Amino acid sequence: MIRQRGIMLLAILVTACDKAPGSPALTLLEERRIPLPDGLVVRQASFGEGGEIVGIAEDGNGFEVDTVGRLAWIGACGGGKWIAFRKVGDASGVEGLLDDPPRVRVCRSGNAQDAILYRTGALMQGAWDGARWAFIIKAEAGERFVLADGGPARNGSGSERRVDTLLRLPPVSSYQDIYLTTSQHRIIAGEFRNPFRMWAIRALGEKGEALVLTPSPELRHSLELSRDSLRWIALSAFAVDSSYVQSLADLNSDTRILARYGNSGEPLSERRMTVPLGFLAVASAEPKILAFRRINSPEFVIYRWEWKRTTTQGK
Helix, strand or coil, X not given: CHHHHHHHHXXXXXXXXXXXXXXXXXXXXXXXXXECCCCCCEEEEEECCCCCEEEEECCCCEEEECCCCCEEEECCCCCCCCCEEEECCCXXXXXXXXXXXXEEEEEECCEEEEEECCCCCEEEEEEECCCCEEEEEECCCCCEEEEEEEEECCCCCCCEEEEEEEEEECCCCCCCCEEEEEXXXXXXXXXXCCCCCEEEEECCCCCCCCEEECCCXXXXXXXXXXXXXXXXXXXXXXXXXXXXXXXXXXXXXXXXEEEEECCCCCEEEEEEEECCEEEEEECCCCCEEEEXXXXXXXXXXXXXXXXXXXXXXXX
């Protein structure tokens, strides 16, 4: 039965990002499944530098799944809940983001060292881009900014970090919180709710230069016409080579929509599928995508992606 479900899911995903006959299609091949404890709700997860998976549960506690599938909980030494974190150095090294005030914490052998990122506002989201932390700050006036950790403060103090402002986000409604992902040297901030806009920033590019991506008018119109348009949310977005892929979900069913965009932000395709699946991260050094799936029980699924050219009928 598990084998049959895997084949069915693979067939759905192979066509989910296909653009048009004769053009390259993004093909996802299921490579590995990792069972997770019942009741675990994953808020975010990513591939670690050593092949492990690190993530944060809905309750704010961090965890690691090692290369053989063993799960271990990783707390923020010194107290607090992780906004985002990663493993560094040896097995005991952890670095991550915490709020109140927004700061970077480095934990080694149980000892915590904090460096302040921002003295006011709330830290909403954070992600490691392979070289530095990117994060979203909600200022006291309600404005949102995407910033990046610029390293030690110019005064040389180890207790404060310099930050670079990458993007000032436009105003959004109170229910339209922003998500943040990083993949293939790009930072993506996006709206959880309609109109599902996204802003893609080159991780090491000039600050303020962002590519705006918006679903096609046809897709937005179809979602707005649904019986309850607020049931649709964006799960994530990620970069794959020169494309962007956005994952939308119906909160009342297992229906998912994968929307694909070109390198200039133009909508290329939208495909629906019925699978209880959410994409979480793209590996930086390998063609792998991490997803969270719940059929009978929760599990991580690792897909290997590749481009395949479809053939037109009669050729």
